[in-house]
Amino acid sequence: MPHTVLVINPGSTSTKIAVFEDQAELFSENVAHSAEEIAAFHNIASQYAFREKHIRDALQRRGFELKKLDGVVGRGGLLKPIPGGVYAVSQAMKAELLDASNGEHASNLGGLIADALAAEIGVPAYIADPVVVDELDDVARIYGHKLFRKRSIFHALNQKAVARRWAREQGKKYEDVNLIVAHMGGGVSVGLHKRGRVVDVNNALNGEGPFSPERAGTLPAGELARLCFSGKYSEKEVLKMITGQGGLVSLADTNDMRVLEARYFAGESEAVLIYEAFVYNVAKAIGALAAAAAGKVDGIIITGGIAYGKPIQEKLKALCGWIAPFTAYPGEGELEALAQAGLAALSGDIQAREYR
16 A cells, blocks of 8 residues: 655755655655754744745645655754664653753754644654764764763764665675765765765754764864954854854855855855865865775765765866765655655554653
8 A cells, every 4th residue: 555755854044845655656745944044943842833834835725635645754863872764753852852952953943744744634743863863983982081972963863774775786795895985065074984874973953073064073172262262252152153143154155155155156256165165174084094994995875965066076086086085965865764654654564753
């Protein structure tokens, strides 16, 4: 019996939805949000009505009625560290996502909106492979002070999906290969997938790794500490510098890499420097993980919306292609991954996990 699911993927700069009937996509929508629109909200939870309205409007434009759905799947948000898989939306999950008790991220809205729409028509709501999937090796958790430990926060859904796709296309099992995957979107995460586990990855949310359209990435710790105690900025303002108003928003007054790329092609010297610096930082992160894998890397994958840019593909391949075969899967692929997870749960092929 075929099942129909709505999938919802709120990102830092967009809200993406799609409706699937089994493996066939009936339609999809991608609503981009400008930095000015997002800046109008004081936190992620306050964006709920704004994002939900976009979803309902998109369904209405397509003439699609909610009652046709068998389930709704949202992108997972910042929860406690958990194994990968599909989870039924629970009260405990909703409370943590609404309060942002584990951190602020647009994906927190995925489970919340999925549950509200599903409850309206009496069908299940799920999340899958949330950003807090934690498979890190212990050695990757250690920083240079005992008060700090690395948190695994990254684009788990997309990274896992493209890694499995690469393995499938190569006639191999994901659990038998070593891959480095660089997701480049509103945030950038670069992960080492070692025999089916993401054993090392930068915390892509709040201050680690390459800078991105909205995130500052790694900053000099001493200078950051002095800025925090300068008396010029509140804690909230500093956190916004790191996530939300960092990266291209700070450097180039845009959260859209396509805008920077146009300025790059126009030959604007500052834009050229920032564009080259972005590529340089992503390449360094890839190289560092190649060392962590002792050079035993079967493939390098770049993905996310920024991977559509041909110059970025070419420049990263030139810098990193000597490490391992280089593949670009532009876009997130997250809508398909969410749909597959929800359909598998609805059909009974997998058992949805319980989040407590």
